[in-house]
């Protein structure tokens with residue numbers, strides 16, 4: 513079984529990528545950022561990836577790290593995240609892929625806070641979607657545009 | 672010409688900055704700032720609490736210890752290290768921030784972070800949500816059985832706990848087992864299809880470590896030690912941090 517981006521050839525749903533500070537800048541550098549892109553391109557189609565600027569090792573932190581999510585400084589966290597939010601909006605992407613839990617929570621919350629339409633998604637969700645093995649209950653972070661795409665065992669839906 | 676040099680008299684008092692310098696391996700280049708501002712211009716925390724990384728470093732250099740160890744800004748810098756990355760002198764501002772956090776009395780540090788650390792200290796899970804090992808094991812086994820039945824193509828899928836000799840020791844953010852267990856499954860599927868030999872640990876399974884964010888070194892060490900020891904005892908080769 514191999515991933516492919518056939519499902520998105522006609523749909524042309526756009527994705528941008530958050531480079532987690534912890535995985536990229538603080539651990540494995542641009543090499544792992546390239547690996548991440550190899551996977552994302554294979555799964556959603558290279559033409560459907562829109563990059564933020566700056567990115568990779570030079571990215572801006574989203575504001576989900578360092579304990580900020582639990583610190584109680586919610587206003588400060590939203591102000592911190594403005595830079596990331598504006599980067600995401602500038603891409604016009606429908607989805608932001610977040611490879612870290614803290615990033616995921618913060619970027620998801622930034623959309624909610626600003627009333628933005630983009631969704632925030634884990635890469636594992638997209639890999640399984642592209643393999644046709646993503647069930648109806650494993651789609652919490654997909655938007656309406658992808659809720660019904662290639663559903664695995666649709667009869668098990670709880671919704 | 673010699674007359675123009677300025678001699679500072681008296682014994683230099685040891686400052687917060689000097690203390691941090693002595694802790695960081697290599698010293699963190701804390702005295703090498705060129706005041707170029709590259710750090711501050713690309714820091715998302717610039718302007719919060721009327722602070723930015725260059726200003727914070729300058730205040731440390733000037734010995735304004737009281738100010739730098741009390742400003743709430745240190746809880747708004749995420750220690751993302753972008754400032755180091757762009758700094759021509761590779762100055763370790765995040766280490767100053769970490770140690771400034773540690774200078775706060777424990778019970779004055781942000782409650783949410785402290786509670787998450789205290790939860791992790793309650794049992795051997797290390798979970799910021801306080802989930803006990805038994806509860807984690809129950810959720811994993813329950814969700815696995817449900818999916819093996821509902822999606823027969825995955826009837827042989829596994830989610831092992833404490834499997835001796837597994838190659839990968841995988842940890843898990845507490846959010847999935849606690850609040851959205853279906854989100855555990857896609858990763859299990861990928862590992863299954865890729866034929867990966869992996870295991871969770873009943874001890875130290877939780878990926879997050881809020882004791883680190885709290886700058887509580889003893890608790891931080893305890894949480895990571897439980898996890899590392901479990902991986903070692905099982906004989907795992909690779910510790911795979913999913914956080």
Ligand code: SF4
Pocket residue numbers: 703704705706707708709710711724725728754757758759760761762
């Ligand atoms: S980037 Fe480095 S040298 Fe420039 S102001 Fe910041 S700490 Fe100083």
Ligand code: SF4
Pocket residue numbers: 573710713714715716717723724747748749750751752753754755764765768
């Ligand atoms: S580590 Fe802190 S000071 Fe440095 S860029 Fe990140 S948020 Fe700013």
